[in-house]
Amino acid sequence: MKSTSMKQRIIDSAAFLFNTKGYDGTTVREIAKRTNCNVANISYYFGNKEGLLEYLVSSYLEGYLAIIERAYIELDSRSSRECLLLAIRGIMNYQKENRHLTRFVLREITLDTTLIREIMTTYLTKEKYYFQAIFETGIKQQEFSHIPIPYAIMQLKGMLSMPYLHPQYMSEVLHIMPYEMYVTEQYSREIEKWVNYTICVHTQKAIDTFTPIPVNI
Missing domain, CATH: 1.10.10.60 (Homeodomain-like)
Structure with missing residues (x-):
């Protein structure tokens, strides 16, 4: 112990x-x-220090992927929209709980180093698979509009990382301070608006029937 x-x-x-x-x-x-x-x-x-770096990045990404995987598994019993919101809420909470590590890892993976390339190869493949499956299922079930899935994934990833890569932009545009306790709830709602108005086919119906999605599944 x-x-x-x-x-x-x-x-x-x-x-x-x-x-x-x-x-x-x-x-x-x-x-x-x-x-x-x-x-x-x-x-x-x-x-050594490089081994510590590899452990930090790998363990962080494994936790991140586990959240998306759980949302993907829920496709058997939930709507695609609910699964996407589960992933979003879960990731935002995970990032808040690990805010120092989140900011470091997100910055570090923008660097083109051999270590990061090796780690990211597996990570990116799995992340793309889970998100793509959620979007494809949503389109097939006519929940989501026929959007270009790669662009939707890139937009979503950009929004999820925004509070930790661009905190100044967050405070100036949305008047949200990334490290304040309420940021997860407030910013998650902003991303959910994007899902409702940009991704969902029946936007108003989705909003009218909205019920909070629990993070733990």
């Missing part, structure tokens, strides 16, 4: 420092100091 706690403390410290000082600007000794542990502890769990 103690070792698990130490590992998590290292992860939390690294996420905070990588986010605030950048990966290159953070040393292993700084992570150890913030964690109040020895450098040897970091070596034991992650090998």
